[in-house]
Amino acid sequence: MTLNAAEKLGTLLQPYDVILLNGDLGAGKTTFTQGLARGLAIKRPIKSPTFTLIREYQTGRLPLYHMDMYRLENAAANDLDLSDYFAQPAVIVIEWSQFISEQLPTQYLQIELQYLGLTQRQLVAQAVGARFQELLAQWQTALN
Ligand SMILES: Nc1ncnc2c1ncn2[C@@H]1O[C@H](COP(=O)(O)OP(=O)(O)O)[C@@H](O)[C@H]1O
Ligand SMILES: [Mg+2]
Numbered sequence: 001m002t003l004n005a006a007e008k009l010g011t012l013l014q015p016y017d018v019i020l021l022n023g024d025l026g027a028g029k030t031t032f033t034q035g036l037a038r039g040l041a042i043k044r045p046i047k048s049p050t051f052t053l054i055r056e057y058q059t060g061r062l063p064l065y066h067m068d069m070y071r072l073e074n075a076a077a078n079d080l081d082l083s084d085y086f087a088q089p090a091v092i093v094i095e096w097s098q099f100i101s102e103q104l105p106t107q108y109l110q111i112e113l114q115y116l117g118l119t120q121r122q123l124v125a126q127a128v129g130a131r132f133q134e135l136l137a138q139w140q141t142a143l144n
Contacts, residue, residue, distance in 0.1 A: 002028055002113075002121050003035035008142045010039015012135055015062060015089035018105050020097040023113035025070075028121045029095040032113060033066055036093060040064055049095075054085075063090035069099040077103075107132055 009019075019036070021029040034046045042060035049055040049068040057064040065085050072080065082103050085092055097104060107129025114122040127136040 002032060002123070003038070005123065005139075005143060006032045006035025007039040009135075009139050010036040012138050012142065013040060013062060013091045014131075014135075015091075016086075017091050017131070017135065018086070018108040019091070019093045020104070020108050020110040021093060021095045021113065022098060022110065024115065027113040027115050029113055030068075032111070032123075033093050033095070036091075037064060037066075040091065053080075063088065065090055065092045066095075067093065068095040070096040072096075072099050109135055 013036070021032055023029055030046065030048045037046045037057065037060065040060035040062055042057045042064060044057055044059060046057070046066065047055065049066050050070055053067060053069070053071070055066045057066070067082075069077070077100050080100070080103075082100065086105050094100070097110075109132040110126045110128065112124045112126075114124075116122050125136055125139070127133040
């Protein structure tokens with residue numbers, strides 16, 4: 001279900017879209033990104049970028065930059081410059097985006113994932129900015 005919902009969102013994504021995924025370890029952020037990638041027609045398997053910080057996928061409908069800021073130390077967060085990524089006509093997905101809160105763009109779709117049970121996750125989405133309010137509305141329509 002999470003994968004299906006994520007895949008539907010993936011089909012609606014446009015260049016410069018930014019998706020923030022927050023929630024505890026194991027909440028399903030990377031799994032959600034796998035569904036999104038499916039919706040972007042990316043065939044390569046999506047692996048967690050926990051150790052690499054950023055993984056890049058160029059073979060889908062749009063480029064995907066998948067980031068995981070979990071291992072960033074506070075100091076490194078200030079050194080890391082993500083502006084080149086945000087400037088590209090790609091889709092950007094960020095796990096643990098709270099660790100780079102000062103660098104985030106002003107508009108995004110934020111999805112909070114919560115573990116409910118072995119096969120159950122709760123998703124709470126919040127859209128900031130007109131583009132993402134539109135995207136959220138389209139996603140809700142697609143899910144009904
Ligand atoms: N919607 C879901 N239903 C069932 N299992 C899930 C779901 N989402 C994630 N999982 C499982 O939970 C574990 C952790 O998921 P993961 O996506 O790596 O979490 P995170 O990236 O938030 O740390 C994995 O074993 C994954 O298969
Ligand atoms: Mg993860």
